[in-house]
Amino acid sequence: MEVEDLLHRLESAYDVEDWWPADSPWEVMVGAILTQQTVWESAEKVLDEMKKRGLMTVEGIDRLPIGELETLLRPAGFYRQKARSLKALATHIRERYASDPRGLLTKETEKARKELLSIRGIGNETADAILLFAAGRPCFVAAKYVSRTLGRLGMIDSRDYIEVQRFLECRLEPDPAGYAKYYALFVQHARSTCRTRPRCEACTLHDDCSFSPGRETAGSPPRPRTRARR
DNA sequence: ACCCAGGTGGCCC
Protein backbone atom coordinates (compact mmCIF):
# COMPACT_ATOMS: atom_id res chain seq x y z
CA MET A 1 0.00 0.00 0.00
CA GLU A 2 1.20 3.51 -0.77
CA VAL A 3 1.50 6.14 1.92
CA GLU A 4 -1.18 8.33 0.36
CA ASP A 5 -3.63 5.45 0.19
CA LEU A 6 -3.00 4.63 3.81
CA LEU A 7 -3.56 8.20 4.94
CA HIS A 8 -6.82 8.41 3.00
CA ARG A 9 -8.01 5.21 4.57
CA LEU A 10 -7.17 6.44 8.05
CA GLU A 11 -8.74 9.79 7.36
CA SER A 12 -12.06 8.21 6.53
CA ALA A 13 -11.94 6.09 9.68
CA TYR A 14 -10.95 8.60 12.37
CA ASP A 15 -11.76 12.10 13.47
CA VAL A 16 -8.89 14.44 14.26
CA GLU A 17 -10.29 17.86 15.04
CA ASP A 18 -8.40 20.04 17.49
CA TRP A 19 -5.64 17.57 18.17
CA TRP A 20 -3.26 19.81 20.12
CA PRO A 21 -5.18 22.62 21.84
CA ALA A 22 -2.93 25.29 23.34
CA ASP A 23 -2.99 29.03 23.99
CA SER A 24 0.68 29.63 23.18
CA PRO A 25 3.85 28.05 21.77
CA TRP A 26 5.20 27.76 25.31
CA GLU A 27 2.15 25.79 26.35
CA VAL A 28 2.80 23.42 23.45
CA MET A 29 6.38 22.95 24.63
CA VAL A 30 5.29 22.21 28.18
CA GLY A 31 2.54 19.91 26.95
CA ALA A 32 4.99 18.04 24.73
CA ILE A 33 7.00 17.05 27.78
CA LEU A 34 4.01 16.35 30.01
CA THR A 35 2.35 14.03 27.52
CA GLN A 36 5.40 11.80 27.07
CA GLN A 37 4.19 8.22 27.53
CA THR A 38 1.04 9.68 29.05
CA VAL A 39 -2.55 10.18 27.91
CA TRP A 40 -3.43 13.75 27.00
CA GLU A 41 -6.14 13.99 29.65
CA SER A 42 -3.55 13.49 32.40
CA ALA A 43 -1.19 16.05 30.91
CA GLU A 44 -4.08 18.45 30.50
CA LYS A 45 -4.95 18.31 34.18
CA VAL A 46 -1.48 19.59 34.96
CA LEU A 47 -1.59 22.20 32.19
CA ASP A 48 -4.87 23.53 33.57
CA GLU A 49 -3.52 23.66 37.10
CA MET A 50 -0.41 25.48 35.92
CA LYS A 51 -2.53 28.07 34.13
CA LYS A 52 -4.77 28.44 37.14
CA ARG A 53 -1.73 29.22 39.28
CA GLY A 54 -0.21 31.58 36.76
CA LEU A 55 2.74 29.29 36.13
CA MET A 56 2.36 28.84 32.40
CA THR A 57 5.40 30.99 31.67
CA VAL A 58 9.11 30.39 31.29
CA GLU A 59 9.85 32.45 34.41
CA GLY A 60 7.13 30.68 36.37
CA ILE A 61 8.67 27.27 35.77
CA ASP A 62 12.20 28.54 36.10
CA ARG A 63 11.55 30.05 39.50
CA LEU A 64 9.29 27.38 41.00
CA PRO A 65 11.20 25.17 43.48
CA ILE A 66 11.80 21.73 41.98
CA GLY A 67 9.93 20.04 44.84
CA GLU A 68 6.80 22.07 44.22
CA LEU A 69 7.04 21.43 40.51
CA GLU A 70 7.27 17.69 41.15
CA THR A 71 4.14 17.75 43.29
CA LEU A 72 2.33 19.70 40.60
CA LEU A 73 3.33 17.14 37.96
CA ARG A 74 2.31 14.00 39.81
CA PRO A 75 -0.98 13.46 37.94
CA ALA A 76 0.97 13.28 34.66
CA GLY A 77 3.29 10.47 35.79
CA PHE A 78 7.10 10.26 35.62
CA TYR A 79 6.87 13.43 37.63
CA ARG A 80 10.48 13.65 38.76
CA GLN A 81 11.85 13.21 35.26
CA LYS A 82 9.37 15.64 33.79
CA ALA A 83 10.08 18.21 36.48
CA ARG A 84 13.77 18.08 35.57
CA SER A 85 12.99 18.25 31.88
CA LEU A 86 10.77 21.30 32.30
CA LYS A 87 13.38 22.97 34.45
CA ALA A 88 16.08 22.29 31.87
CA LEU A 89 13.88 23.70 29.11
CA ALA A 90 12.85 26.82 31.05
CA THR A 91 16.40 27.53 32.17
CA HIS A 92 17.66 27.11 28.63
CA ILE A 93 15.10 29.58 27.29
CA ARG A 94 15.80 32.08 30.05
CA GLU A 95 19.56 31.97 29.64
CA ARG A 96 19.68 32.11 25.87
CA TYR A 97 16.57 34.00 24.87
CA ALA A 98 15.65 36.20 27.81
CA SER A 99 12.75 33.84 28.59
CA ASP A 100 11.15 34.27 25.16
CA PRO A 101 10.57 30.87 23.49
CA ARG A 102 10.29 32.55 20.10
CA GLY A 103 14.03 33.07 20.13
CA LEU A 104 14.41 29.33 19.69
CA LEU A 105 11.25 28.63 17.70
CA THR A 106 12.08 31.10 14.93
CA LYS A 107 15.51 29.66 14.28
CA GLU A 108 16.23 27.64 11.17
CA THR A 109 14.57 24.24 11.55
CA GLU A 110 17.67 22.05 11.74
CA LYS A 111 19.39 24.38 14.19
CA ALA A 112 16.32 24.58 16.39
CA ARG A 113 16.00 20.81 16.28
CA LYS A 114 19.58 20.21 17.36
CA GLU A 115 19.23 22.72 20.12
CA LEU A 116 16.04 21.11 21.41
CA LEU A 117 17.71 17.70 21.37
CA SER A 118 20.56 19.06 23.46
CA ILE A 119 18.12 19.70 26.30
CA ARG A 120 17.83 16.84 28.74
CA GLY A 121 14.42 15.17 28.50
CA ILE A 122 13.75 16.22 24.93
CA GLY A 123 14.26 13.44 22.39
CA ASN A 124 13.37 13.07 18.72
CA GLU A 125 9.64 12.86 19.14
CA THR A 126 9.27 15.70 21.62
CA ALA A 127 11.53 17.91 19.52
CA ASP A 128 9.48 17.25 16.41
CA ALA A 129 6.19 17.76 18.23
CA ILE A 130 7.47 21.16 19.33
CA LEU A 131 8.75 22.04 15.86
CA LEU A 132 5.47 21.00 14.25
CA PHE A 133 2.86 22.16 16.76
CA ALA A 134 4.62 25.16 18.31
CA ALA A 135 6.75 26.40 15.41
CA GLY A 136 4.67 25.21 12.45
CA ARG A 137 7.56 23.42 10.76
CA PRO A 138 7.01 20.45 8.43
CA CYS A 139 8.59 17.90 10.76
CA PHE A 140 6.79 14.57 10.81
CA VAL A 141 6.39 13.22 14.32
CA ALA A 142 7.43 9.60 13.78
CA ALA A 143 6.00 8.23 17.02
CA LYS A 144 6.26 4.61 18.04
CA TYR A 145 2.71 4.27 16.79
CA VAL A 146 3.76 5.38 13.32
CA SER A 147 6.61 2.89 12.96
CA ARG A 148 4.51 0.10 14.43
CA THR A 149 1.67 0.70 12.00
CA LEU A 150 3.91 1.10 8.95
CA GLY A 151 5.98 -1.88 10.02
CA ARG A 152 3.04 -4.24 10.43
CA LEU A 153 1.61 -3.10 7.11
CA GLY A 154 4.89 -4.18 5.57
CA MET A 155 5.58 -0.71 4.26
CA ILE A 156 8.89 -0.25 6.05
CA ASP A 157 11.47 -2.47 7.74
CA SER A 158 13.33 -0.17 10.08
CA ARG A 159 11.83 1.11 13.31
CA ASP A 160 14.55 3.66 13.69
CA TYR A 161 12.98 7.06 14.37
CA ILE A 162 14.95 9.01 11.79
CA GLU A 163 14.50 6.32 9.15
CA VAL A 164 10.73 6.27 9.60
CA GLN A 165 10.56 10.03 9.56
CA ARG A 166 12.64 10.18 6.37
CA PHE A 167 10.42 7.55 4.75
CA LEU A 168 7.34 9.70 5.27
CA GLU A 169 8.87 13.09 4.57
CA CYS A 170 10.25 11.77 1.28
CA ARG A 171 6.77 10.78 0.18
CA LEU A 172 4.73 13.77 1.33
CA GLU A 173 4.65 17.47 0.60
CA PRO A 174 6.18 19.46 3.48
CA ASP A 175 2.83 20.64 4.80
CA PRO A 176 2.62 21.27 8.57
CA ALA A 177 -1.17 21.12 8.71
CA GLY A 178 -1.11 17.81 6.87
CA TYR A 179 1.63 16.39 9.10
CA ALA A 180 -0.33 17.35 12.19
CA LYS A 181 -3.40 15.58 10.90
CA TYR A 182 -1.53 12.47 9.77
CA TYR A 183 0.26 12.15 13.06
CA ALA A 184 -3.04 12.30 14.88
CA LEU A 185 -4.45 9.63 12.59
CA PHE A 186 -1.56 7.26 13.28
CA VAL A 187 -1.91 7.75 17.01
CA GLN A 188 -5.61 7.05 17.00
CA HIS A 189 -5.29 4.04 14.76
CA ALA A 190 -2.49 2.45 16.75
CA ARG A 191 -4.20 3.14 20.04
CA SER A 192 -7.56 1.77 18.98
CA THR A 193 -6.58 -1.28 16.92
CA CYS A 194 -2.88 -1.53 16.00
CA ARG A 195 -1.95 -1.84 19.67
CA THR A 196 0.93 -3.67 21.27
CA ARG A 197 -1.46 -6.58 21.30
CA PRO A 198 -3.24 -5.87 18.04
CA ARG A 199 -6.97 -6.11 17.49
CA CYS A 200 -6.79 -7.21 13.88
CA GLU A 201 -10.43 -8.37 13.78
CA ALA A 202 -11.53 -4.81 14.43
CA CYS A 203 -9.03 -3.15 12.11
CA THR A 204 -10.23 -1.16 9.13
CA LEU A 205 -7.06 -2.16 7.24
CA HIS A 206 -7.25 -5.85 8.04
CA ASP A 207 -7.76 -7.06 4.47
CA ASP A 208 -4.77 -5.13 3.16
CA CYS A 209 -2.36 -5.83 6.00
CA SER A 210 0.42 -8.41 5.81
CA PHE A 211 0.74 -8.64 9.55
CA SER A 212 -0.14 -11.97 11.10
CA PRO A 213 -0.43 -11.98 14.85
CA GLY A 214 1.75 -14.79 16.09
CA ARG A 215 4.96 -13.59 14.55
CA GLU A 216 5.21 -10.59 16.76
CA THR A 217 3.14 -11.61 19.74
CA ALA A 218 4.12 -15.27 20.04
CA GLY A 219 5.11 -16.06 23.59
CA SER A 220 4.16 -12.73 25.08
CA PRO A 221 7.24 -11.13 26.60
CA PRO A 222 7.61 -11.01 30.39
CA ARG A 223 6.28 -7.77 31.71
CA PRO A 224 8.41 -5.66 34.00
CA ARG A 225 7.68 -6.37 37.60
CA THR A 226 6.57 -3.59 39.81
CA ARG A 227 9.35 -3.13 42.27
CA ALA A 228 8.40 -2.70 45.90
CA ARG A 229 8.71 1.00 46.53
CA ARG A 230 9.81 3.05 49.53
C1' DA B 1 -5.84 -8.79 37.75
C1' DC B 2 -4.27 -7.03 33.38
C1' DC B 3 -3.31 -3.64 29.69
C1' DC B 4 -2.16 0.68 28.24
C1' DA B 5 -0.54 5.46 28.11
C1' DG B 6 0.51 11.46 22.29
C1' DG B 7 9.04 8.87 25.39
C1' DT B 8 13.70 9.50 27.19
C1' DG B 9 18.18 8.33 28.92
C1' DG B 10 21.39 4.95 30.63
C1' DC B 11 23.74 0.85 29.91
C1' DC B 12 25.22 -3.02 27.24
C1' DC B 13 26.69 -5.50 23.12
Next chain:
DNA sequence: GGGCCACATGGG
Protein backbone atom coordinates in the same frame (compact mmCIF):
# COMPACT_ATOMS: atom_id res chain seq x y z
C1' DG C 1 22.19 0.42 15.41
C1' DG C 2 19.30 -2.58 18.55
C1' DG C 3 17.64 -4.60 23.09
C1' DC C 4 16.59 -4.02 27.85
C1' DC C 5 15.48 -1.34 31.82
C1' DA C 6 13.71 2.45 35.10
C1' DC C 7 10.81 6.06 35.34
C1' DA C 8 4.97 6.73 37.84
C1' DT C 9 0.32 8.01 38.04
C1' DG C 10 -4.21 6.90 36.43
C1' DG C 11 -7.96 4.99 33.63
C1' DG C 12 -10.38 1.18 31.08
